[in-house]
Amino acid sequence: MFAFSTKRPTLPTDLVATLRPIALAGSRLLPLGEPWNALVPAGGLRRGSTVVVQAPPGSGGLSLALSLLTEASAKGHWAGVVGVDDPGVVAIAELGVDLRRVLFVPRPGAAWAESAADLLDGVDLLVVRPPSRAGYAAARRLMDRVRERGTVLICLAEPNAPWPLPADLSFTITQAQWATSSRLDARYLTVSVGGRGEAARASEHLVVLPNRKGRAAAR
């Protein structure tokens, strides 16, 4: 037998959940743009964490999830978008995402979790919209992989098909209201921000997404 084993020692699962890869505080955080940086603990997305964006269909969930990519994308981080079958490319560019560093897997079908896991090694942020209700086991495996790789997983869910596991950070859209003039102007979203640890105390905010320039902004 070898003097040391390349396999990891088996640790109690409750201990594994608390372990974090060693990294400096700065590199552990991926930057977040306006207005989200003021609404979350430490002002960024912690590497290895899972973010759940939950919204009724058509009320801005996709825009919110994509707007979380903007600042990191502008700083040169790669992002992946899995399961968003008809991405509005113009809207994504208007949000401020650098399209040159976004990989889309529009129609992964039943293999959405496997495709997401494949992409995890190559990107720093990953938006996933499961085509159907996500299973517990698939979600568990994906979140473990995310924690191991230091990626940020952003899951899009709907109230009648929620993400089956608690997230580190959650954005829940409770209300969406369009402001109009001679055209669609802006949408006011009531977003409840919650999660675990420092983010555990849920707070409710009014944000503009998209505004007249197609970007996210504070009220």
Place this chain on the structure above:
Amino acid sequence: MERLLAIYIEALCEEAPDGSTLRDYLALLDALSVLCPFTESVRLGLYVLPIRGPSRFYGGEGAVLEAVAATAHEVVGHEASLGIADGLFCAELAARERLLVPPGSTTSFRRAQPLRVLGREDLVSTCRRLGLHTVGSFADLESARVAERFNKHALALHRVARGELSELATQRDLKLARRLGQLRGESEPQDEQMGFFGQRSGDLRAHAAVHRVRGRLGPEAVVVAALRGGRVPEDRATLVPWGSPVSEARDDAPWPGQLRAPSPATTLHARVSVQLRDADDQPVRMGSRGLFRTSPRTLLFKNLVRRDVVWHAGPWPSVERWWGLSRRRAHLQLVLASGEAVLLVAESGRWWLVGIYD
């Protein structure tokens, strides 16, 4: 068939081993694209552009011919053979003979050509023995008779001879666009720089991940997006499989009448047919000036799902490329009673759902 100006430069047809031919070809393509943005690179030595729009702009076909000839002389130093006719096949023939075929005369021009212009020796010799010497006499054969004697490629030639197809399959160099893209430096191979512990840089990690997903789902599963010029979101977005050449077309030109931000976060790949009904549950009609006769109250999907319309903006009509393949459309924004907002387009008397402000 569209009236085309073909630009044929014999000196650029044969590729020089030092790559100068391709560079000159690209330089002239860029220069011609300034004169007319719809200039196409057909193959080495041949460009084509739709003549109607530019001739209105420059003040006649003669003015365009002069501008093009001057540009070609200035950029590559060779004299260009120019020709105008309908369709690529006849336009190239006209250019080789330096002819301007007047509107409406393309058919007689084509029929008078010798059969060898179709580029198939066996066809020429067989037809000669039958006493057929011109494209016109070949075109008069019944296509069933042609199909009996020759293969499907000859059938395509027969359709070209009859004027049902505008170009020969052999006229275009399908790999040229990719080679020009490479020459522009759009997909240069990159050197890998490993980190101290062998970590790969972000770009290379991403590339490796793409290969894994493609191995699982197929070569077109991973796509990348880019913007190009256009008025509405469905025209401005391009999604291409990862690794295919992306044109360096930028989205910074002014487009009068462009639909302004915010744009729909979901832009449907295949638009969905819908119906728009007024208060009396009758289809909403648009007048000749692009205004509604009655205002929309209900959006009706194919599966009979009905949604109440609480607000609408538009319709914003647009007529594009009116000089050639005219396209009339009108866009409309709706807010539904459920709070969702959608983007519709009216085209040829029907309404389509093209975007959801998701």
